[in-house]
Amino acid sequence: MTYEELIEEAVQHGLDIYEMPLKPRIKGLYSNDIIGINKSIATTIEKTCILAEEIGHHFKTSGNILDQSKIENRQQENRARSWAYEKLVPLDAFVQAHKQGIKNRYELADYLGVTEVFLDSAINRYIEKYGTHVTFGLSTIIFEPLGVLELFE
Incomplete structure (x- = not known):
């Protein structure tokens, strides 16, 4: 699945996708039906992988899970990643x-x-x-x- 196809699918689910400048260690973010992809990611292939995980957050997580020291947040992160793996x-x-x-x-x-x-x-x-x-x-x-x-x- 290409980056463009994944964007189309995300938009069909009511998500807005933006490529934006983010801190180098942050590749993507999801919040309230908005996905931000780090504009400085060099390849479309890597952007596809990041976008799939962020869409996975839309379907599989809830709330603020940025604090990965909490086991519940790590579990939600793993569910989003699993969704992305099964998608791509x-x-x-x-x-x-x-x-x-x-x-x-x-x-x-x-x-x-x-x-x-x-x-x-x-x-x-x-x-x-x-x-x-x-x-x-x-x-x-x-x-x-x-x-x-x-x-x-």
Whole structure:
């Protein structure tokens, strides 16, 4: 999913998206149906990953969760990130990438339009959720080492 497509989807859900100058360590913010994306982020691919997480906050969090020393806030942050992972790196994408001949994580990140860091975080989240592998249709997605096994029909 491209940055522009994600913006369109967010607008359909009543969100306003603004690219604005933010402190360098702040990549994105969400509050009251408004998402701010740090204007200084260099690539559209990274902006896509940040935007997906901020949209995840719209759907999965409530209130001010900036204080990450509180466990409830960290849990809400994880729910927003999980939403973003499932949006940009859905399980069927592993199977489709396998069928397209994608051979490594770098190629997979490029194919999905996400950063390698985001892809690695998504894989780690899937490992937390499913363990080392998950069956998806006639395929088994193996997260470590990353691969897909296809069963005969």
